Amino acid sequence: MRTVLVTGGTGYLGQFLVRALDAAAYRVRGPPCIGAGRSENVHRRPQHPALLQVVATHHTTRPAAEKTRVEWHWVDLTSGDGLADCFSALGPELVAVVNCAAASAPAFCEQNADHAAALNVPHQLLKSLAGLAATPLLIHISTDQVYAGTGTPAAGWSEDCKPQPVNVYGATKLEAERAVQASWPKHVILRPSIIVGPPPPFPLHRPLFLQFVLSALSQQKPTTFFTDEWRCPVSVHDIVAACLRLIAEADKPRAHRLYNMGGPHRLSRAEMAEAAAAVGGWSTAAVLRQPAASVTRAAPSPQDIAMDSSLCAADLGVHATPLESVLRAVCAAAQPDP
Template sequence: MAERKRVLVVGGNGYLGQHLLVTLAGAGGSLPFDLAFTHHRPIPPPELLAAASPAIPFRADLQTGEGFEAIAQSFGQPHVVVNCAAISVPRACEMDPAAAMATNVPSYLVNWLSSLEGCDPLLIHLSTDQVYEGIKSFYKEEDETVPVNMYGKSKVAAEQFITSKCSNFAILRSSIIYGPQTEAPVEKSLPIQWIDKVLASGQEVEFFYDEFRCPIYVKDVVNIIISLIKKWISDGEPMQLCLNVGGPDRVSRDQMAKTIATSRGYDVSLIKPVSASSVNRGVASPADISMDISKLIQLLTIIPVSFEHGVKATLESSEAS
């Protein structure tokens, strides 16, 4: 029998981390993985522990590296590490650049993986569409990275660190990830749920008409990660990949809101289009970082669901919970 692969999810109590863990744990015998995850809180949320059982939790600190050695000692050397941990709110990165760089550039994690003897684990690292400058549509992976804010700069620095230090990696430049709430609700505002809430109030709301993204449904991101793990196991060769991970639709915030309003039956006239330049958010924001995902589709034969379909699934999940 082939050795069971050990998968470690770094930042397992975050939004994507929880969805990934619960999917991996729920797959039962169909995915031959032993699971562990890191968390930064004193204790992991009990709802997550129950939903992700038998995944083993470890407290670890990306900024200091504290806790990683204990993982190798009691869980074993991981074959696959998925790094979902980040300070991902652009304004928070702008306010504390040192913390953004210390967290978002996983130097301690990479150095720990490099120190493991006799293995070359696959590192799947979540990056962002905000590495792009935002002055055109449908960026390709080989386009120059010219980030306009500290969040994007920290993620470019992370990509450069990983590509210089690792021989087995997949960097995923993700757009806005949306979908159902997690088992242990996350503190940050979820985009579809937030828009739904403000539109449900019946008040006029302003949304940007000139800022474009390719939002991606969280279950598609999970499927992409699992497909990459399976591909690496099947091929048996180190990866050196960078992939745009977005949905198939280039949409503005205004279009996102209108899609939700139409799905819910809200009054679309309450949505007031405004220019992103009319609001000072305390951080520069790229105008158009829509992405070409043809490389993703060709490599993994995964076509992410449309924004409209993902919105309907998200809203239906909210009603059921």
């Protein structure tokens, strides 16, 4: 049976990707999807046979028990522990691997540089892949923080711009890109900006920017938002759509293997908060507009890493969702039923 592996399946993006694959597993037509697992916790859906097997990994967070056919494996990607057992479950037809696992908090990475490098640079995963007879597509999730944030082109950073990260997080993610490019020719690297969307199906152990903003505004809690730090917030569902498209076309020859994935608008953090206030119907009195230099931070942060993501739209057919649309969907879902 054809198989897909998702590493970091209990992270924010990983949870939505695993769910989307699971939902697609039983479609007659559509992108690849989750198939039969083998663990004792597997719940089968009798109405349709699975099209693919999907295996997902977790580490610090255990996956919640759901009626899915996802097969979960505990793996430590810093040491490689658990990878052998995980790969033994993949079967001979591994179609794609989506590497969502990462230490993504810049402050944590700055204070734990060795651990961040061991996790973010997927040496152990690449070593395991090298031992396979198959050659699956490797989709590696990177970040916009590989860009310097100064001297930003008028159209935003493009894939042709020279990366020059300013913090440990960005440096480890850039090193990861280079390791993937050097070791696994059949790859695609996605560089998302701040990922926004609904709360994840299961809670995370780290704060999410959009949920932090909505919580502060709904409580009218005065909170500092920077006026001079710009990003292109991207919908989690857009990234999932790109991954599904890539998995469905895993064997398609590609002229490009690196894509920016930012939203359609360049926004400061203060503008993001004000947009949330407008959609949620809250006062902007709680939005304290300040420059980034007014706050001491645990890690350097690039100032302007707004990206040009037109190549992704052209090649993958994923047209970025505006932040306002994401906010409307999130706020509508949070409203109690009448």
